[in-house]
Amino acid sequence: MAGETGKESTSRVTEEMKATISEEVGKTLEASLPQFIDRLQTTLLAVIEMNEKKNAGKSKACPYNKFMACKPPLYHGEVDPIVCQRWISDIEGVFERTHCDETDFVAYGTGQLRGQAKDWWDNLKKEQGIEATRIMTWEEFKTPFLRHHSPKAVINRIKEEFIQLRHNGESIEKITGIFLDKIRFCDELVQTEEQKIYYYYNMPSAKYREFMTPSKYGHLTEIVNAAREREIELKKQIERGERRVFDKNPIPVKKQKLNEAPKKGVDKGGIPPCKICGKNHKGECYFKNKPCPTCGKVGHVVANSPGKVSVCYKCYKSGHKKSECPELEGTKDTTDTKPDAQKARARSFNMTAAEAKTEPDVVSEFQHEFYLIRVQIDLLYHIDLFNTLHSR
Known part of the structure; x- marks a missing residue:
């Protein structure tokens, strides 16, 4: 009995000690808990700050909407080294400004391909496989991209x-x-x-x-x-008018020949042709009061003279031109029947005075004198016209 009583007293003392120790520990923890929480919070903040300093130089993750907010350029597949490499430079500038992850370069960059460039990228994914293109780096993407859109030729x-x-x-x-x-x-x-x-x-x-x-x-x-x-x-x-403006591609102007008659209805510098001489000039006409060498009247030149006599250079008769000569009417039919016949070469013959009198084709003395007068009149007209133009 005495032994059992000793065991009970010992266990009772042990329980009392445990309760006392628990109570004292609880009081101690309760008193030191605010200090412990402060130390724990300070330690956590120090760890977070240290991690932020370590990751300060590294690129930050960029969501796709932030990347698109910078309006990255589009590329439509022009085979032009200048356009192609300019797009590469611009899109890399957007990657840098948005702190985009290098793992997202290809995914974000290829999203800006359009037209033929998008067709090229779809074909490359079929050739290399979707998984291979998904883990492709930006440098690996640029190699085939530049080879296709910026060829060496x-x-x-x-x-x-x-x-x-x-x-x-x-x-x-x-x-x-x-x-x-x-x-x-x-x-x-x-x-x-x-x-x-x-x-x-x-x-x-x-x-x-x-x-x-x-x-x-x-x-x-x-x-x-x-x-x-x-x-x-x-x-x-x-x-200031000190220098002329030269056109890049000036239209060549055809110069008019000295003795060439002006075309009817064509104005030169907005000036209508003169009714007397037919030229385009300003002011009073030089031939206005000058008599015509053919008829002696004023108000026209020799070319527009009403008394002008036409002389045929075939038969040397007045009243018609060579194209209207009756002697050519019989030869027109023969020439029309032989369109492929070669033209005869021009030849000259020497005749004596006796042969000329008996030859019917030789021009008579009267006709010859008339022809010489006509030639002299035309020559005087052209000389006068030449002097007039040079005097202006």
Whole structure:
């Protein structure tokens, strides 16, 4: 009995000790709990701040709507190295501004392909597989993209155009833009600033180059600004009337011959043809009060004279022209029946005075004298007309 009583007392003491210890520990924890929470919170904030500092230099994730808010450019599949590489540069600029993840470059970039470019991308996905294109990096995408849309043959043509680039009437701003677009593909030709200045100097026309010295420029911008200043000065000279404006593709004007009669109904500079001489001129006509050598009357020239006598150069008779000569009426039928006959070569014959009297085809003395008078009249008219034109 005594042993059992000892065990009970021992267990009772143990329970009392446990309760006392629990009570004291509870009081201690309750008193130190705010301090513990503060230390825990300080530790967590320190860990978060440390992680933020470690990830400060890394790119942040960018959702697709944030990427589209920057209005990335579209590409329609032009096989043009200038357009193609400009799109690559612009889309990479959007990636940088939006802190886009590198794993999203291909997915976001290919979403801006349209037309033939979209067809090319769909065909590439079929060739390489959807899984392969899904894990494709941006550099892996650019290799086949540039090979298709920026071929070497087109780049070589751009290099040839760059060497032969000349000023053809465009503004300095436009020609400078073309120069900068093409120079990106000529790294092996243009490696220094001096070479850039040399090629740019050979581009403008002589009216620009005569005021520019390549050796005094140290940067491309300096010679470009000099060309701009010269262009402004040329425009001012044109406005002041000190320089003529030359057309880029002037229409050639056919000069009228000295003795050529003017075409009827055609005005020259808005001036109607003169009713007396038929020419297009201003002021009073020179032939207005000058008598006609044929009829002696004024108000017309020899060509418009009512008393003008037509002389046939076939039979040398007056009253008709050679085309209306009755002697040719019989020969017209024979010539029409032989359209393919070759024309006879011209020949000359020498005749004596006795043979001329008996020959019926020889012109009579009267007709010969009349013909000489006619020739002299025409000659005087042309001489007078020639002197009149030169005196003006």
